[in-house]
Amino acid sequence: MGRPPCCDKIGIKKGPWTPEEDIVLVSYIQEHGPGNWRSVPTNTGLMRCSKSCRLRWTNYLRPGIKRGNFTPHEEGMIVHLQALLGNKWAAIASYLPQRTDNDIKNYWNTHLKKKLKKFQTGLDSHLSSPPEDSNTCDHFSWNFISDNNKQGSKLLLQQNHNSPNSSSSLYASSTENISRLLEGWMRSSPHPSTKVDEMTLHENKHNQDDQDLFKCRETSLVKDEGISNSTKTIPREYKSVISACESSGVAEKTMNTNTPPPFTYLEKWLLEENAGQVEELMELPMIFT
DNA sequence: AAGCGTCACAACCGCGTCTTC
DNA sequence: CGAAGACGCGGTTGTGACGCT
Numbered sequence: 001m002g003r004p005p006c007c008d009k010i011g012i013k014k015g016p017w018t019p020e021e022d023i024v025l026v027s028y029i030q031e032h033g034p035g036n037w038r039s040v041p042t043n044t045g046l047m048r049c050s051k052s053c054r055l056r057w058t059n060y061l062r063p064g065i066k067r068g069n070f071t072p073h074e075e076g077m078i079v080h081l082q083a084l085l086g087n088k089w090a091a092i093a094s095y096l097p098q099r100t101d102n103d104i105k106n107y108w109n110t111h112l113k114k115k116l117k118k119f120q121t122g123l124d125s126h127l128s129s130p131p132e133d134s135n136t137c138d139h140f141s142w143n144f145i146s147d148n149n150k151q152g153s154k155l156l157l158q159q160n161h162n163s164p165n166s167s168s169s170l171y172a173s174s175t176e177n178i179s180r181l182l183e184g185w186m187r188s189s190p191h192p193s194t195k196v197d198e199m200t201l202h203e204n205k206h207n208q209d210d211q212d213l214f215k216c217r218e219t220s221l222v223k224d225e226g227i228s229n230s231t232k233t234i235p236r237e238y239k240s241v242i243s244a245c246e247s248s249g250v251a252e253k254t255m256n257t258n259t260p261p262p263f264t265y266l267e268k269w270l271l272e273e274n275a276g277q278v279e280e281l282m283e284l285p286m287i288f289t
Numbered sequence: 290a291a292g293c294g295t296c297a298c299a300a301c302c303g304c305g306t307c308t309t310c
Numbered sequence: 311c312g313a314a315g316a317c318g319c320g321g322t323t324g325t326g327a328c329g330c331t
Contacts, residue, residue, distance in 0.1 A: 015324090016325085016326095038316065050317085051316095054317075058318095087319095087320065087321085088320090089319075101318095101320085102320095105320070109321090
């Protein structure tokens with residue numbers, strides 16, 4: 001039925017990328033810009049399938065990616081957005097421009113899910129119920145907050161005190177350097193895909209508050225495909241957020257595909273309605289020291 | 290010091306969606 | 311309009327690092 005997976009072709013290499021391969025890939029993208037992944041293996045001579053090249057770029061080599069431990073704020077954002085959007089990692093990642101969907105997904109699966117589950121178990125056997133009138137999102141928030149309170153604060157503290165690079169391998173550092181090499185190019189290049197990277201690079205230099213983060217998000221929505229704000233076509237990631245919001249009931253009548261992006265709902269919800277909770281999340285490690 | 294178990298994360302796989310012809 | 315190709319997303323796996331015994 002389906003076509004053969006591209007990576008099953010004879011001669012296609014699998015497994016970890018080498019620094020040499022990364023350099024080849026980065027050099028090629030530096031010259032041609034991201035996209036047209038099909039032609040990348042052909043034109044570079046890389047023995048990798050197009051998919052693998054794209055993933056390597058988007059998840060690892062792309063400039064502006066923040067690696068290392070998630071901050072409590074980011075954790076809070078992820079928990080809220082996951083509760084709201086479900087496992088729409090790409091959509092969630094678009095609100096955390098420095099993080100990739102893969103990164104967030106991994107972090108959720110290895111840390112947050114476990115943390116919530118652990119608390120839920122403890123909750124069932126020992127603790128009182130969450131607020132009676134809590135909706136799904138609040139329920140999650142409550143769990144998360146309580147988890148931090150009773151069980152998770154140690155973890156968070158640990159993460160706060162760990163150096164972001166503490167677990168980085170030597171090669172991870174080398175790819176980071178490759179990424180940094182691109183920064184100049186990304187700033188100067190007129191290529192449409194650079195907008196988000198410029199913003200995230202900027203964010204690397206300055207601590208941004210929520211507003212800046214969402215400005216960043218706004219910019220990120222015009223990335224890669226060169227979609228301008230005035231373009232009628234709705235970017236794919238918009239659509240995923242729209243459908244997620246619609247299905248979760250967050251989107252109301254005022255939302256339609258011709259109106260401002262749906263992130264304004266989330267923005268509003270996160271910044272206003274739940275701002276206190278997010279802040280609370282951020283403060284918990286300090287509170288419960 | 291060696292063996293074993295666990296954790297974290299990079300990478301792969303399969304499938305759905307979009308685009309092009 | 312349908313088929314085929316290209317791309318993107320979410321789930322899963324493989325493996326190296328680390329900690330414990």
